[in-house]
Amino acid sequence: MKLLTFKQDNKLKLGIKTDKGVLHVEEAAKLLNLEVPHSIEETLRNQSKVEALQVLVKEGLEHSDESIFLDEKEITFGPAVPRPGKIICVGLNYKKHAEESNMPLPEYPILFNKFDNTISSHRDTISLPFNSSENDYEAELAIVIGKVAKRVSKEDALDYVFGYCNANDLSSRDLQFRTPQWLLGKSCDGFSPIGPYLVTSDEVGDPNQLKIKAIVNGEIRQNSNTSDMVFKCHEIVSYISDHMTLSPGDLIFTGTPEGVILGMPEEERVYLKEGDEVTIEIEKLGSLTNSFKQEV
Known part of the structure; x- marks a missing residue:
């Protein structure tokens, strides 16, 4: 469903x-x-x-x-998961994205978090922070946990997943890299649009065989497949559950493929601005579209 x-x-x-x-x-x-x-x-x-x-x-x-x-x-959409519990994100989890970022493949999943203030909906207009000029998109597959999971095996991990949805892990790069901790640039208001649907696991099948795209103002910027993940969905759920209990409604953002603005040569980077429109398309999950305005 x-x-x-x-x-x-x-x-x-x-x-x-x-x-x-x-x-x-x-x-x-x-x-x-x-x-x-x-x-x-x-x-x-x-x-x-x-x-x-x-x-x-x-x-x-x-x-x-x-x-x-x-x-x-x-209709006016609400978020696919309006009141999530934990929002856990995985960084550098696509091989080609790590390459474009000139960073080595991680030995373990790189985890960071966002908060519920970042949650927004399909068709929402999202404010770009007044003190940032380097705002970037990140097409991501989001896992929605459906059962309490603690130290679950890789083999059983997907049994604890309720479903999946499109996500855009919006990132203010200048705020993100202001300090060694990424949180500031990741946790601005509205910076986690999710949806339009929460698609149940049975309808999705293998989450690591899905086409994933980001389209900016009609131009395809990211065009990949979740098979390029360094750590697959079952590995991510199992790994996180080894260290913290996962609960129904928790969200896991599984990383973004190559094609983000930050991965372009510096002279070619044109960051998001007022009036831009970004669509995240993932096979079987539909399309998540948002526009942007400049906060003053």
Whole structure:
């Protein structure tokens, strides 16, 4: 399934993408008299309720009342995971990206974190910091944890994953490298747009065989495959779980491929500016698009 959130009456509602449009979960459940989760958080806390959502979709598609379906073009999206727990990111996790950055392949996953203030949605306009002039995009596959994971094996690690979504690990490079710690340039408001969908693991299959792109103002800048990861998704989940407990709703950003602005020759770097539009496309996960304005 492709789950999503949308805004209605100043609240976030749960939706499911279908061939008829976005199924309004709350309204469909009332019409069909079915008990289902009404939020991403409730679904993540109890994966057994996913089956109830599948039944809702099946019965909703068969029902004659099409008012329970919304036009995706007309909804205002919320984040695919509105209230994540931990946001853990992996740096230099694509071989060609490490090469373009003139950095050696890491021996262990390079981990850093972001915070929930960075979370934003598909179609949001994101503010570029007033004191930064070097803002960069990073197309990334995000893992969404669905079960408590502590010291899980590589072989079992993906069993703890609920699903995946597109992410853009936006980075203010001048702030990022102001000190040896990257946090400042990674944690500006809105700097982790995710979505538009949270796609369940069963629909994605192998997360390390997905095409991944970043498109800036119509120009393809990043064009790779998650197979180029240094540390694969199952290795990342297992490694992190050795050192900290992962919980439902935790996000793991798995790194970005080559083609970021920072990887270009210095004289060719043109960083993001007001009015730019960036789309992150990942096979089976849809397209995440954001525009930018300059903070003053």
